Amino acid sequence: MSKPQPIWQHLPFHLKEDVVSYLDFKSKCSLRICSKDDQKVVDSRPITIDYFGLNLTERPVDDVHEETPAEIVLRDKNVTMSRFFTPHLATEYFIRIFKLDEKFKVNTLKIHVRNYNRHGNHSVNVGNFWADAG
Secondary structure, three states: OOOOOOHHOOOOHHHHHHHHHHHHHHHHHHHHHOHHHHHHHHHHEEEEEEEEEEEEOOOOOOOOOOOOOEEEEEEEEOOOEEEOOOOHHHHHHHHHHHHHHHOOOOOEEEEEEEOOOOOOOEEEEEEEEEOOOO
């Protein structure tokens, strides 16, 4: 008879927390959607990512029909995730991320705004940043 193998569902909560602390952000997000128990484990740990970037581009005044995309970039450990949104949605997600989760921490926050009307690029590197919902 073979020895029973350890199963994730049978691990004590504190051991699961230890494992989650070693995961990158994308893996934590993937684990979080597996079950309500996994969601609780991920949510119990602080989330720290290395880099959070918000790139906004204002559309030219004469372009009333096309929405210029905005980009959110997350970098954690060796994983980079990037997704394009409308500027309005990107701003909403940016605010929602920092407003809803007081455990979300960012080592480097960079906001880059391209403004065609003013003929220049503006970039703000905030440096070390953490969200505080309080």
